[in-house]
Amino acid sequence: MKELVLRIATTILFLLVPILGVWTFVGSAYPGKWWPEVYAAWFPENVSTYGPKIDQLFNLILWMVGITFVLTEGILVWCIFWYGKPRKSKAWFSHGNHKLELIWTAVPSVLLLIIAFSQMGAWAEIKFTSHMGKFPDGTEGPYSAEQPLMEVYASQFDWRARYADPSGNFDGVDVIESAYDIYVPADTPVVFHLKSRDVLHAFFVPQFRLKQDAVPGLTIPVWFQAEEGSYDLICAELCGWGHYKMAGRVHVIPKDEFERWLADQRDALYSNGTDDLAEAD
Numbered sequence: 001m002k003e004l005v006l007r008i009a010t011t012i013l014f015l016l017v018p019i020l021g022v023w024t025f026v027g028s029a030y031p032g033k034w035w036p037e038v039y040a041a042w043f044p045e046n047v048s049t050y051g052p053k054i055d056q057l058f059n060l061i062l063w064m065v066g067i068t069f070v071l072t073e074g075i076l077v078w079c080i081f082w083y084g085k086p087r088k089s090k091a092w093f094s095h096g097n098h099k100l101e102l103i104w105t106a107v108p109s110v111l112l113l114i115i116a117f118s119q120m121g122a123w124a125e126i127k128f129t130s131h132m133g134k135f136p137d138g139t140e141g142p143y144s145a146e147q148p149l150m151e152v153y154a155s156q157f158d159w160r161a162r163y164a165d166p167s168g169n170f171d172g173v174d175v176i177e178s179a180y181d182i183y184v185p186a187d188t189p190v191v192f193h194l195k196s197r198d199v200l201h202a203f204f205v206p207q208f209r210l211k212q213d214a215v216p217g218l219t220i221p222v223w224f225q226a227e228e229g230s231y232d233l234i235c236a237e238l239c240g241w242g243h244y245k246m247a248g249r250v251h252v253i254p255k256d257e258f259e260r261w262l263a264d265q266r267d268a269l270y271s272n273g274t275d276d277l278a279e280a281d
C-alpha cells in the first residue's frame, strides 16, 4: 500500500513537469485567460520597424523547442509506465545503435540550419553597420553608424545619453547629457553608440525587440526606429548589486518636439543658469 502511494505520488510529480510546461507554453499566448495576467511573461506590444522579424524568429524557435519538449517528455512518461512493469524475461543489453545516433544528430543539425538561414535577413538588417540608419524603404535617414544621434553610456548603475554638440562632436564641452531619460525622434531610424564605463551591461527595450550588450572598451553601433511613446529601458546583464535599479525610459517623441527639447537643453547649457538668475531679478 505504502509503495503504491509512493508510486502514484512520483508519477504525479513527473507528470507535473510536462503539464506545467505545456500550460506555460500555450497559456502565456493568452494572457489573463488560462494564465494569470500578472504572470504573462510574454513580449509587450511591438513598436519598432524590425520587431516583427524578431517575433517571427522567436516563434519559430519556440515552436521547435515546444514540440521537442512535449515529444521528449511524452516518451519519458511512457517509459516510466512501460518499463516500470515487473517482467519475467531477462534484461536486454544494448551496445548502441548507429542508425538512431545518425538520426538524432541529423535532425538537430537540420533544425539548426533552418534557424541559421532564417535569421540571416534580420541579422543583416539589425546588426550590419551598412544597414543602420535607413528607413524601411531603404532611403538614408539623418543618422548613421559613423554619424550617430547620441552615445549611450551604461555604468553602475545608470544609463546616460550624450548628444553631440552642434558640430557633431562628442568630445567637446557642449555635449548634452541626460541620465535615465533618453529622448529620440519618432519614426526616424535612430543610431547610437553603446558604451560601458565599467562592467558588462545590456541595453534592453522589450518593446523595440532590441537587446545589445554594452562591453567595456568597445563602441557598439545600435539602431532602431520606433513609434511615439515612452518605453522601459532595462539592464539585461547582471552587473552588480544595483542591477535591479538600472531602469530608464526611452521617450520617442515627434521630430519637432525632439528638436525643441534639444534646443532647450542647449539654451540651458549656454546660459549657464544666468537666465534663471535674470528671471529671479
Ligand SMILES: [Cu+2]
Residues within 6 Å of the ligand: 200, 201, 202, 235, 236, 237, 238, 239, 240, 243, 244, 246
Ligand atoms: Cu545591469
